[in-house]
Structure formats: C-alpha cells, structure tokens
Amino acid sequence: xxxxxxxxxxxxxxxxxxxxxxxxxxxxxxxxxxxxxxxxxxxxxxxxxxxxxxxxxxxxxxxxxxxxxxxxxxxxxxxxxxxxxxxxxxxxxxxxxxxxxxxxxxxxxxxxxxxxxxxxxxxxxxxxxxxxxxxxxxxxxxxxxxxxxxxxxxxxxxxxxxxxxxxxxxxxxxxxxxxxxxxxxxxxxxxxxxxxxxxxxxxxxxxxxxxxxxxxxxxxxxxxxxxxxxxxxxxxxxxxxxxxxxxxxxxxxxxxxxxxxxxxxxxxxxxxxxxxxxxxxxxxxxxxxxxxxxxxxxxxxxxxxxxxxxxxxxxxxxxxxxxxxxxxxxxxxxxxxxxxxxxxxxxxxxxxxxxxxxxx
Amino acid sequence: xxxxxxxxxxxxxxxxxxxxxxxxxxxxxxxxxxxxxxxxxxxxxxxxxxxxxxxxxxxxxxxxxxxxxxxxxxxxxxxxxxxxxxxxxxxxxxxxxxxxxxxxxxxxxxxxxxxxxxxxxxxxxxxxxxxxxxxxxxxxxxxxxxxxxxxxxxxxxxxxxxxxxxxxxxxxxxxxxxxxxxxxxxxxxxxxxxxxxxxxxxxxxxxxxxxxxxxxxxxxxxxxxxxxxxxxxxxxxxxxxxxxxxxxxxxxxxxxxxxxxxxxxxxxxxxxxxxxxxxxxxxxxxxxxxxxxxxxxxxxxxxxxxxxxxxxxxxxxxxxxxxxxxxxxxxxxxxxxxxxxxxxxxxxxxxxxxxxxxxx
Numbered sequence: 001x002x003x004x005x006x007x008x009x010x011x012x013x014x015x016x017x018x019x020x021x022x023x024x025x026x027x028x029x030x031x032x033x034x035x036x037x038x039x040x041x042x043x044x045x046x047x048x049x050x051x052x053x054x055x056x057x058x059x060x061x062x063x064x065x066x067x068x069x070x071x072x073x074x075x076x077x078x079x080x081x082x083x084x085x086x087x088x089x090x091x092x093x094x095x096x097x098x099x100x101x102x103x104x105x106x107x108x109x110x111x112x113x114x115x116x117x118x119x120x121x122x123x124x125x126x127x128x129x130x131x132x133x134x135x136x137x138x139x140x141x142x143x144x145x146x147x148x149x150x151x152x153x154x155x156x157x158x159x160x161x162x163x164x165x166x167x168x169x170x171x172x173x174x175x176x177x178x179x180x181x182x183x184x185x186x187x188x189x190x191x192x193x194x195x196x197x198x199x200x201x202x203x204x205x206x207x208x209x210x211x212x213x214x215x216x217x218x219x220x221x222x223x224x225x226x227x228x229x230x231x232x233x234x235x236x237x238x239x240x241x242x243x244x245x246x247x248x249x250x251x252x253x254x255x256x257x258x259x260x261x262x263x264x265x266x267x268x269x270x271x272x273x274x275x276x277x278x279x280x281x282x283x284x285x286x287x288x289x290x291x292x293x294x295x296x297x298x299x300x301x302x303x304x305x306x307x308x309x310x311x312x313x314x315x316x317x318x319x320x321x322x323x324x325x326x327x328x329x330x331x332x333x334x335x336x337x338x339x340x341x342x343x344x345x346x347x348x349x350x351x352x353x354x355x356x357x358x359x360x
Numbered sequence: 361x362x363x364x365x366x367x368x369x370x371x372x373x374x375x376x377x378x379x380x381x382x383x384x385x386x387x388x389x390x391x392x393x394x395x396x397x398x399x400x401x402x403x404x405x406x407x408x409x410x411x412x413x414x415x416x417x418x419x420x421x422x423x424x425x426x427x428x429x430x431x432x433x434x435x436x437x438x439x440x441x442x443x444x445x446x447x448x449x450x451x452x453x454x455x456x457x458x459x460x461x462x463x464x465x466x467x468x469x470x471x472x473x474x475x476x477x478x479x480x481x482x483x484x485x486x487x488x489x490x491x492x493x494x495x496x497x498x499x500x501x502x503x504x505x506x507x508x509x510x511x512x513x514x515x516x517x518x519x520x521x522x523x524x525x526x527x528x529x530x531x532x533x534x535x536x537x538x539x540x541x542x543x544x545x546x547x548x549x550x551x552x553x554x555x556x557x558x559x560x561x562x563x564x565x566x567x568x569x570x571x572x573x574x575x576x577x578x579x580x581x582x583x584x585x586x587x588x589x590x591x592x593x594x595x596x597x598x599x600x601x602x603x604x605x606x607x608x609x610x611x612x613x614x615x616x617x618x619x620x621x622x623x624x625x626x627x628x629x630x631x632x633x634x635x636x637x638x639x640x641x642x643x644x645x646x647x648x649x650x651x652x653x654x655x656x657x658x659x660x661x662x663x664x665x666x667x668x669x670x671x672x673x674x675x676x677x678x679x680x681x682x683x684x685x686x687x688x689x690x691x692x693x694x695x696x697x698x699x700x701x702x703x704x705x706x707x708x709x710x711x712x713x714x715x716x717x718x719x720x
Contacts, residue, residue: 118513153478
C-alpha cells in the first residue's frame with residue numbers, strides 16, 4: 001500500500017557533504033547503486049550542480065538533465081523532452097531523480113518522476129529561498145497547460161527534501177524577493193511573531209540573508225516549519241491547507257494574464273500583488289485592521305511591473321478557471337488579523353474587481 | 361489517506377439503464393449533481409454516447425469531449441488538448457470524467473482525470489472487447505511520449521468500471537481479434553480450461569461473440585476475472601502481475617517500431633505476434649511443449665502486416681527501452697505449459713534476435 005498523502009519534512013544540512021550523505025541514506029543509494037538523474041535549469045546546472053558532482057562519493061553514476069530557466073520549462077508540451085531524455089539515457093524503474101533548483105524545477109521534477117514509467121523515486125534539493133520555504137514542501141507538483149498554471153498536477157511524495165542554505169549565495173536579490181513573498185504570507189496567515197521578525201527594514205533583512213546569518217537561517221526554518229505543519233495537518237487540501245492560498249487566487253490570475261500577454265512576472269511578485277489585493281477584501285469583509293501597515297511592507301518587497309499588457313477583465317477570466325474555485329463561487333483565504341487566517345470566504349466577481357481596481 | 365493500490369473490479373450490467381444506475385451509485389451522482397464529462401473517440405461518440413445520453417436520468421449535465429480514434433490520441437502532446445477543453449468548460453474538482461471507449465480512451469481518461477487539478481473522480485466504461493477484459497482492469501493508465509508506448513503513466517483508481525457487453529455489437533471484427541489476443545494470453549498464463557474454451561475454430565468463436573451468446577459472455581467474464589485476480593494479488597507489479605507481460609515485451613517493441621515507421625498496427629495484433637515470438641523462447645528456455653498447436657491458434661487470429669517498413673534491429677532498440685527491462689537484462693514472462701507461467705526469465709538480445717528471425 002502506498003500512502004500518497006504522507007508529507008515529507010524538509011531536512012536542513014550544514015554542508016554539501018552532509019546533504020549528499022542525507023540523500024544517500026534516504027534513497028538507499030549505497031545499497032542499490034542506481035543511475036541518478038539530476039534535473040537542473042541552466043542556472044543551477046552551472047552554479048549548484050558542480051558542487052554536487054565534486055562531493056559525490058556515493059555509488060551510482062550522475063547524469064545531468066538541463067532545461068531552460070524560468071516558468072516556461074513547466075509547460076506540459078515542453079516537459080515531454082525531459083521524459084524523452086530519461087528514456088534515451090535508459091532510466092529504468094530503479095533510477096532516481098534529483099530535482100536541483102527552484103520551484104519550477106521541484107514542481108517539474110516531482111511531476112515527471114511520478115509519471116515516468118508509472119513512477120520512479122525522487123528527492124528535491126531546493127536551491128531558491130522560495131523553494132526552500134514553500135515549493136518543495138507539501139507533496140504538490142504541477143505543470144502548466146496552455147498558460148494555465150498547475151492545471152495538471154499530482155500529490156506525490158519525495159523520498160527526501162534536502163536543504164542546504166549555502167545554495168542561497170548563488171541567488172540574485174530578485175530571487176530573495178520572490179522567496180520573501182511566501183515567507184511574509186506564512187507569517188500573515190500563521191504567526192504574528194514571524195511577521196514581526198520579517199517586517200523590519202528591507203535593507204536589514206537582505207543583509208541577514210546575504211550574510212547567511214543565524215538569524216536568516218532561523219527565519220527560513222521557521223517559514224518551512226509553518227508550511228510543513230499546515231500541510232501535514234491537511235495533506236489533500238480538504239480545509240485548513242487552503243489558508244496557504246492567501247494571495248494566490250489573485251496572484252495566479254495576474255501571473256497567468258501576464259504570462260499569456262508575453263510579459264511574465266515571477267511567482268513571488270505575483271503573490272505579493274495578490275496579497276495586497278486580497279488584503280483589500282480582508283479589510284472590507286473581515287475587518288482586517290492593519291492593512292496600511294502590512295501593505296507598506298508588501299509594497300517595499302514588490303518590484304514595479306508593466307500593467308498595460310493585460311487588464312482586470314483578463315484576470316477575472318483566469319480567476320474563473322482557478323482551480324480553487326468551487327462550484328461557481330470565488331472563495332478566498334484571508335487573514336482576519338496578522339497571524340490568523342480563515343478560508344472559504346465567498347466573494348463576488350464585482351467585489352474582486354473593485355479590489356483589483358484599487359491597486360491596478 | 362488514499363490507497364492508490366486498491367484495484368477496482370469490473371462490474372457487469374445487463375442494460376444501459378443498469379449501467380447508468382451503477383455509475384450513479386458508485387460516483388454518488390444523485391447526491392452531488394456534478395458536471396459530468398464524457399471522453400469518447402469519434403467512433404464511441406457516434407455509436408455509444410447517444411445511448412448513454414438517451415438513458416441519462418441522473419442529475420448533472422453531460423459534456424462530450426471527442427478525440428480522434430486510434431493510438432495517436434494517447435500521445436502526451438496531443439492529450440493537452442483534452443485538459444484545455446476541461447478547463448475551458450470549467451471542470452472543477454467536483455467534476456467527474458467518464459471514459460467511454462476502448463483501451464486508448466480508458467488509458468487516456470484515467471491518466472488525465474488523475475492529473476487534472478491534481479485529480480478528479482472518474483469511471484471507465486470499456487466498449488471494446490480488449491478494454492472489457494484487460495485495459496480497463498488493474499488501475500494502470502498511460503500516455504505515449506514520442507512514440508514510446510506508455511512511457512508516462514500512473515497507478516490510479518477509477519470509482520467504477522461499468523461493463524455493458526451490448527456495446528460489443530458496435531465493434532468491427534478486427535476489434536474482436538484485438539480483444540481475443542489478450543483473452544488468449546490470459547488463458548495461456550493462467551487457465552488451461554479457458555484455453556480449451558477459446559481455442560476452437562475461429563469461425564465458431566466469432567459467431568458466439570456476434571450473437572452475444574451466454575457462452576461468449578462467460579468467456580469475457582472469465583478473462584476479466586483472471587486479469588482482476590492477478591492484479592489484485594500484485595497491484596504494483598512487484599512480481600506475479602508481470603506474468604501478464606507475456607507477449608508484451610516483443611509486442612510493445614513491434615508496436616513502437618511500426619508506429620514510428622508510419623505503419624501502425626493494433627495493440628492486440630502486436631501482442632499476438634509478441635506471444636508467437638516469445639513462445640519460441642519458452643520452448644527453447646523452459647521446454648514449453650505445445651508450441652506448434654498454440655502457434656496455429658495465435659496465427660489464426662493474426663492479421664497479415666507489412667514487415668518491410670521496419671526491421672529486427674529497430675525492435676531490439678525499442679526492447680532496450682522497454683520499461684520492464686531491469687538493470688540491463690531483458691526479462692520475459694513465459695508460459696512453461698498451457699495455463700501456467702513464470703516471470704523474470706532472463707534472455708540475451710541474441711536469443712531474442714534468433715526468435716524474432718524465426719517469425720519475421
């Protein structure tokens with residue numbers, strides 16, 4: 001029997017050597033000497049894979065599979081190329097896939113490993129802040145179909161999630177911003193203390209990350225813990241887990257609308273915008289009191305993006321197809337105060353339009 | 361918790377009305393009035409869907425999604441179109457998919473339902489003999505990637521498998537031949553009695569099917585029972601289930617080789633050829649004694665196909681990538697006598713080449 005709903009916790013390691021030891025143990029690589037395929041994008045292939053290769057002392061050969069950086073690689077049609085490479089390089093049912101990268105790579109790798117020959121074992125090695133605190137945790141994987149984000153997906157189970165925060169040093173500041181979006185979300189829906197830690201000046205927060213300070217490491221672990229505890233309590237998103245959708249109903253819509261218009265923005269940036277819009281709803285519907293203060297922090301982490309290429313109606317269109325929509329009603333997860341959220345809040349399209357207009 | 365490995369038994373019904381009642385019960389359609397999507401190919405859309413529609417007395421609207429007939433519709437890239445239609449017609453997590461057709465449709469429908477929005481509920485309504493006795497049973501689904509058969513797939517669980525043998529009347533004789541291939545396989549690996557029932561003159565067997573005689577219905581149920589009992593004992597194909605691969609290692613290879621050459625043959629025909637070749641191996645390696653007699657029956661059900669468009673080396677190439685290959689060795693499931701098979705029999709490529717040459 002396979003329990004597809006068991007959620008695997010992220011495990012933090014102190015060095016690449018420890019990370020590889022962890023993978024060896026969890027995937028029983030010493031015992032089985034499988035062929036090991038490493039899925040990376042052009043960035044992690046250049047900046048992270050060489051360290052893995054250098055410290056690889058386990059049996060089993062490593063084969064690198066490289067895809068283009070960015071959301072485009074999560075496209076259903078494009079992803080077939082990875083399956084073909086696995087086949088050409090004779091990956092079999094005993095082979096292992098390591099997904100080395102940010103959220104796009106962990107989503108793509110988790111999905112493809114789960115379907116290749118009806119499923120091979122895999123592990124996630126998140127290298128971006130966003131993947132470390134969010135995307136790699138919770139057993140969800142997904143592909144985009146014709147621009148619709150995660151329209152195809154699976155609940156699937158990695159054998160391990162190995163985190164080595166040292167990989168963060170390879171990240172540009174824009175990527176730290178993307179990860180901060182989800183960390184701020186975790187704080188807003190689940191922990192007032194975490195919010196107070198993270199809502200200091202942007203410069204000071206970035207400095208801690210750049211120095212890989214103990215403080216920054218603590219923030220990352222705390223965000224990962226919040227995500228893990230919520231998904232462990234509700235692995236199949238029957239209820240509680242949907243608080244993590246805060247910012248995402250609007251966020252996915254803006255992300256899809258800009259993707260189809262040819263001016264894509266990152267997921268984290270879309271979520272920052274989504275949270276700002278949804279806080280307008282939280283204020284109107286739930287009496288959320290700290291919108292001005294919270295909005296200032298979210299805006300601080302946001303980057304300007306060109307709005308002209310799409311419009312509000314196109315976003316409403318995408319929201320209609322958002323998978324969280326249930327039976328004709330738009331439902332939102334919203335904080336009622338900092339650190340406490342509710343889910344299943346019904347909103348009409350007009351209420352959403354009004355909130356969007358306020359910030360578009 | 362989801363037990364992905366529970367295997368659903370086929371349920372035989374006496375009329376379309378009973379079939380629809382069964383679906384209503386198993387999918388709780390009366391209670392939830394979901395939107396119901398029916399996946400069909402151009403043949404079953406014309407010949408089977410109207411009867412379903414006519415007798416549909418359940419709540420919930422029916423939406424037909426039609427794809428081209430034939431293996432081509434199981435292609436990974438093409439299948440995205442079905443996901444897009446589901447999305448455009450606002451299928452949500454409460455929606456249901458009914459896969460109405462032969463093995464291509466049950467494979468395609470099972471896979472896509474399992475990944476659309478991370479999984480919606482689905483049922484299979486096999487309309488071909490092959491799907492009734494084989495493809496719809498056992499929780500496997502699969503898509504072809506770049507010509508490689510079932511390179512992507514899932515173990516997934518329909519809520520129901522509703523069989524109404526009346527649909528067989530819509531089938532051309534060539535389709536009955538495809539189904540007979542798997543029925544003969546079931547007999548050869550698991551039941552001498554079943555073999556003796558099925559190995560009568562082809563004309564008399566076809567007559568029983570054409571008349572939907574009680575005898576023919578008994579054969580279908582017996583083949584479905586054999587398949588179900590084997591997969592129930594070993595849902596994840598850790599061992600025993602692989603006896604069902606008899607004829608399929610060579611069969612998939614010839615199917616893939618002819619598909620890429622532009623002269624595709626049906627799965628059943630490929631399996632008939634595969635069994636004939638693999639019986640040469642069974643005779644050589646396991647002392648199988650009745651090859652001449654069995655080969656005559658298999659040949660009787662076979663249809664001539666053009667061999668010139670591919671060759672033995674191309675088939676060996678595809679066998680190398682066959683997913684049943686484990687760690688560099690070709691392994692076969694072979695009968696040692698009629699009604700009794702073993703699995704995991706190692707063969708060298710040269711032994712396989714020799715057997716292929718005998719019949720190519």
